[in-house]
Amino acid sequence: MNRRAKISAAKAERKQQKIEAGLVSELFPKVAEIAISMVYSQTGALEPLSRKINFFPGSSAVFRINCLCSECVEGGFDFTQIISAVVGARKTAAQGKISCERCSAPECSDVEYTITVKYAA
Numbered sequence: 001m002n003r004r005a006k007i008s009a010a011k012a013e014r015k016q017q018k019i020e021a022g023l024v025s026e027l028f029p030k031v032a033e034i035a036i037s038m039v040y041s042q043t044g045a046l047e048p049l050s051r052k053i054n055f056f057p058g059s060s061a062v063f064r065i066n067c068l069c070s071e072c073v074e075g076g077f078d079f080t081q082i083i084s085a086v087v088g089a090r091k092t093a094a095q096g097k098i099s100c101e102r103c104s105a106p107e108c109s110d111v112e113y114t115i116t117v118k119y120a121a
C-alpha cells in the first residue's frame with residue numbers, strides 16, 4: 001500500500017472505531033471530563049513538546065492518540081486500558097509512560113503522560 005492509501009485506510013478504520021466505541025457518557029456514565037497531557041522529550045529539541053487532549057461525555061470513547069511522526073500513520077498511543085483502569089478505580093489522576101505502538105523514534109517512546117479525571121457529582 002502506498003502512503004496515501006495507508007492514510008485513508010487508517011482514517012476509515014478510525015471512523016469505524018469511533019462508531020463502535022460509542023460515547024464517553026455510555027462507557028463511563030459518571031465521568032464529567034477526562035484530560036490527557038503528554039510530554040514528548042524530543043532529542044535535540046530545547047523545549048519538550050506537549051499535547052493535551054480532553055474528552056467530554058459527548059466525545060467518542062476512542063482514547064487513542066495518533067503518533068507524531070509523519071511516517072507513522074498507523075501508530076499511536078492507546079490509552080483505552082489505562083483510562084478504564086483509572087475510572088474503574090475511581091481515581092482522579094494517574095501518571096506514567098507510554099510508547100507508540102509502531103515506531104521506535106525517540107520522541108515517540110517513553111512519552112510521559114498525566115491523566116486527570118473529573119467525576120460528575
Ligand SMILES: [Zn+2]
Nearest residue numbers: 069103105108
Ligand atoms: Zn513516531
Ligand SMILES: [Zn+2]
Nearest residue numbers: 067072075100
Ligand atoms: Zn509512531
